[in-house]
Amino acid sequence: MNVVFYLLAALTIAGGLAAMLLKHLIHAALAVTVAFAGLALLFLQLDAQFAGFAQILVYIGAVAILIVFAILLTHGAELPRGGVFSGTWFVGLAIAAGVFAVLGWAVLQSVHALPQQTAAPAVTVHDIGNALVGSYVLPLEIVALLLTAATIGAVIVAMHEKAGQK
Amino acid sequence: MRRELRTWNLTEGPLLGEGIIRGLAETAKNFAGSFVSAERLTTVEYPEQRIPTAENARVFPFLVYDGSNWEAGMRCVACQICEKECPPKCIYIEKSKDKKPDYVGKAQFYPTRFDIDISVCMSCQICVEVCPFEAIKMDTQFELATDDRFGGLLLDRRELAKSNEYYHSIHPTEASEVDARLADEKAKVEARAKAAADAAAAKPAVPAATAHVPEKPAEGGD
Amino acid sequence: MSATSFFSRLDQIFVLLRNWLVGFLPPTMRPAAGVVLAVMAIVCVFPGLFALTTVFERKGLGRMQNRLGPNRVGPFGFFQPVADGIKSLTKEDIVPISADGLVHFLAPLVLVVTVFMGFAVLPMGRNMVLVDMDAGVLFFFAMGAATEISVFMAGWSSRNKYSLLGAMRAIAQMISYEVVLLLSTVSVVMIAGSLSLPKIIDAQNQYSWGLPHWYIFTPWGLGAFIMYAIAATAETNRSPFDLPEGESELVAGYHTEYSGFKFALFFLGEYLAMFSISGMGTTLFLGGWSAPLAALNWIPSWIWFFGKVMMSIFVFIWMRGTLPRLRQDQLMNFAWKFVLPFTLLNLLVTALWRFLGEGWQRWVLCTLILAAAYVLMGRAGLYRKHIGPRSYRYAE
Numbered sequence: 001m002n003v004v005f006y007l008l009a010a011l012t013i014a015g016g017l018a019a020m021l022l023k024h025l026i027h028a029a030l031a032v033t034v035a036f037a038g039l040a041l042l043f044l045q046l047d048a049q050f051a052g053f054a055q056i057l058v059y060i061g062a063v064a065i066l067i068v069f070a071i072l073l074t075h076g077a078e079l080p081r082g083g084v085f086s087g088t089w090f091v092g093l094a095i096a097a098g099v100f101a102v103l104g105w106a107v108l109q110s111v112h113a114l115p116q117q118t119a120a121p122a123v124t125v126h127d128i129g130n131a132l133v134g135s136y137v138l139p140l141e142i143v144a145l146l147l148t149a150a151t152i153g154a155v156i157v158a159m160h161e162k163a164g165q166k
Numbered sequence: 167m168r169r170e171l172r173t174w175n176l177t178e179g180p181l182l183g184e185g186i187i188r189g190l191a192e193t194a195k196n197f198a199g200s201f202v203s204a205e206r207l208t209t210v211e212y213p214e215q216r217i218p219t220a221e222n223a224r225v226f227p228f229l230v231y232d233g234s235n236w237e238a239g240m241r242c243v244a245c246q247i248c249e250k251e252c253p254p255k256c257i258y259i260e261k262s263k264d265k266k267p268d269y270v271g272k273a274q275f276y277p278t279r280f281d282i283d284i285s286v287c288m289s290c291q292i293c294v295e296v297c298p299f300e301a302i303k304m305d306t307q308f309e310l311a312t313d314d315r316f317g318g319l320l321l322d323r324r325e326l327a328k329s330n331e332y333y334h335s336i337h338p339t340e341a342s343e344v345d346a347r348l349a350d351e352k353a354k355v356e357a358r359a360k361a362a363a364d365a366a367a368a369k370p371a372v373p374a375a376t377a378h379v380p381e382k383p384a385e386g387g388d
Numbered sequence: 389m390s391a392t393s394f395f396s397r398l399d400q401i402f403v404l405l406r407n408w409l410v411g412f413l414p415p416t417m418r419p420a421a422g423v424v425l426a427v428m429a430i431v432c433v434f435p436g437l438f439a440l441t442t443v444f445e446r447k448g449l450g451r452m453q454n455r456l457g458p459n460r461v462g463p464f465g466f467f468q469p470v471a472d473g474i475k476s477l478t479k480e481d482i483v484p485i486s487a488d489g490l491v492h493f494l495a496p497l498v499l500v501v502t503v504f505m506g507f508a509v510l511p512m513g514r515n516m517v518l519v520d521m522d523a524g525v526l527f528f529f530a531m532g533a534a535t536e537i538s539v540f541m542a543g544w545s546s547r548n549k550y551s552l553l554g555a556m557r558a559i560a561q562m563i564s565y566e567v568v569l570l571l572s573t574v575s576v577v578m579i580a581g582s583l584s585l586p587k588i589i590d591a592q593n594q595y596s597w598g599l600p601h602w603y604i605f606t607p608w609g610l611g612a613f614i615m616y617a618i619a620a621t622a623e624t625n626r627s628p629f630d631l632p633e634g635e636s637e638l639v640a641g642y643h644t645e646y647s648g649f650k651f652a653l654f655f656l657g658e659y660l661a662m663f664s665i666s667g668m669g670t671t672l673f674l675g676g677w678s679a680p681l682a683a684l685n686w687i688p689s690w691i692w693f694f695g696k697v698m699m700s701i702f703v704f705i706w707m708r709g710t711l712p713r714l715r716q717d718q719l720m721n722f723a724w725k726f727v728l729p730f731t732l733l734n735l736l737v738t739a740l741w742r743f744l745g746e747g748w749q750r751w752v753l754c755t756l757i758l759a760a761a762y763v764l765m766g767r768a769g770l771y772r773k774h775i776g777p778r779s780y781r782y783a784e
Contacts, residue, residue: 177767179771180767180770181763181766181767182762182767182769182770182775182776183766185777186711189711190706190707190710193452193706193709193710196451196452196453197451197452197706197709200451200452200454201451206454207451207454207455207456208454209455211456211459
């Protein structure tokens with residue numbers, strides 16, 4: 001059990017590191033996809049089937065494709081002249097360390113808050129569905145509204161581009 | 167461009183997918199029919215099955231000979247008209263020094279060499295059209311592939327010579343017409359010779375020393 | 389042995405075979421060994437079916453085009469896949485010098501791996517599903533989405549304009565039709581009440597007056613099935629949606645630069661995707677392994693499943709032999725301006741079906757709504773030239 005977790009964690013971290021360190025942007029995008037896959041496997045290892053498969057479907061099947069399309073359509077695949085490391089890297093490091101500290105504190109606090117259980121509760125898709133339209137219906141509707149706004153915004157931006165070209 | 171929809175546009179017109187269904191029906195008919203009818207399966211599995219060639223099919227020329235001896239009976243008299251008329255110049259003829267008698271008995275030259283390069287020949291049939299002696303005709307054999315790339319497609323007179331019976335078998339109507347014409351010619355020549363002989367016999371006691379001895383056709387050369 | 393018990397044992401013959409084989413091992417290793425055996429069976433059976441399908445396709449297409457298919461290798465040409473396999477194995481594996489080596493190598497692997505994973509949730513007979521996942525449908529479509537990455541990898545790593553164009557077109561097409569695929573599946577999930585495939589089959593495995601409760605026999609099910617079939621044809625890059633790999637358009641699209649065995653892997657991946665999406669379609673709409681009439685239940689369930697899958701494959705081949713290729717913009721217009729709105733409407737009609745409750749009213753109402761929508765939307769789209777045959781403008 002633990003071995004599997006460490007392997008998957010190593011895979012995810014390797015993917016993330018590769019995404020950061022690789023020179024070629026498309027290679028970095030594919031490494032990010034590996035990191036997403038690692039995350040999905042971690043979800044599956046925790047018996048969160050729905051979350052794991054949704055991660056694959058959405059992140060690998062859509063977000064990764066979006067990233068590579070964006071790279072391709074904006075000529076981002078050419079190697080940058082000045083190298084991949086920016087001059088202000090220590091500021092980025094400080095911010096990342098701060099975010100990591102906050103997240104770590106939140107996770108450690110929640111470990112104390114949850115009761116000690118030997119086995120994770122089996123959450124079926126049925127339960128998730130019930131929760132989504134039961135107690136979490138307001139966040140669901142807000143997310144739906146957000147997605148609709150994003151879609152309409154994308155359509156308007158595209159239409160304006162067409163009108164601008166005419 | 168945006169076209170405004172009227173109600174009647176929605177109530178008439180083709181249904182989406184109509185053409186697709188019709189197309190699917192046609193291919194289904196093809197599929198099912200190919201097992202039962204020849205009209206829906208037009209493949210001929212060559213070389214196990216062959217379609218017989220038409221009578222006036224033509225591929226490459228061949229030389230006709232009468233009788234059983236191809237050298238003696240060859241109709242070609244090496245007039246070289248076909249060699250001159252051939253557009254890609256694929257015929258090569260060498261004339262003989264001596265003569266041999268032809269089908270009416272007249273002594274004619276003959277070709278000691280008659281080569282046709284069938285990799286060059288374009289089957290235009292001009293050589294057949296211009297030959298005055300019905301000596302060269304079009305063959306119908308097309309399975310002539312060879313692996314000898316240097317001389318395999320250069321046919322000499324031995325390979326080109328084929329009998330009149332063969333000519334009858336591949337182009338029966340043409341061969342019968344040709345034979346009829348040649349027989350007519352021969353009959354005319356013989357009639358003239360006979361008339362000349364009769365006229366000579368009718369003249370009494372002409373001294374033989376000064377008289378022209380007419381060239382009597384020897385009944386040979388067949 | 390009575391007839392019913394004989395046929396029920398025939399029905400479960402593969403399960404019994406696996407249990408017998410696994411019985412030779414100690415009890416701790418049995419589950420894992422069972423899974424390994426089942427995986428081996430899938431890995432052997434479906435590529436074998438793939439080989440058979442290539443021959444059937446070429447012969448079927450030939451007959452549809454008034455000619456014979458391959459008939460020289462083996463009896464009636466049925467050893468042709470052996471010849472094709474030997475050919476692809478012995479061809480030189482050419483990798484362009486400027487191609488990205490690792491990505492170029494991994495693309496066919498990723499494709500085949502993700503497509504094989506999709507077979508894990510298909511119930512191929514009674515008790516014959518490899519993993520009975522709670523979220524089986526979601527897993528299947530997650531694997532389908534992951535194949536798009538491999539298409540992109542193949543197209544981009546070849547450093548070839550045509551490959552890249554083909555890959556981008558293929559991905560655009562796959563993403564558009566994936567939405568349709570998922571929405572038509574949601575209708576089924578709504579009525580069956582579960583994402584687990586064996587439960588969806590159980591919901592359809594009932595008979596009224598001898599006729600089955602397959603979802604295709606309901607108005608919303610028929611609409612969803614037709615949209616699913618169109619989307620499935622587009623997802624697997626099959627004619628008439630095969631522009632990304634059309635030989636006359638883009639050489640071979642995203643697998644231009646692949647030769648030998650890697651090309652065979654792409655080919656295998658495409659056909660396996662066809663099998664798996666047909667398998668999913670039969671499970672969702674055609675009742676999976678259940679028999680069409682209650683009287684025919686004695687025929688083993690796996691025969692019904694594979695029979696239905698092969699019927700779907702035949703329909704794929706039939707469409708390939710009939711329809712000309714769609715242009716990229718025609719394809720996309722069709723997806724977004726006809727298929728997707730119709731599928732959304734179908735979803736609403738499914739909800740209506742559910743809430744109207746049992747009775748003849750829901751049949752009439754749903755059929756009327758869907759038929760009217762099809763006719764009206766079809767005619768509107770044809771008139772506005774969003775979909776349909778192209779119009780020609782000649783220079784005057």
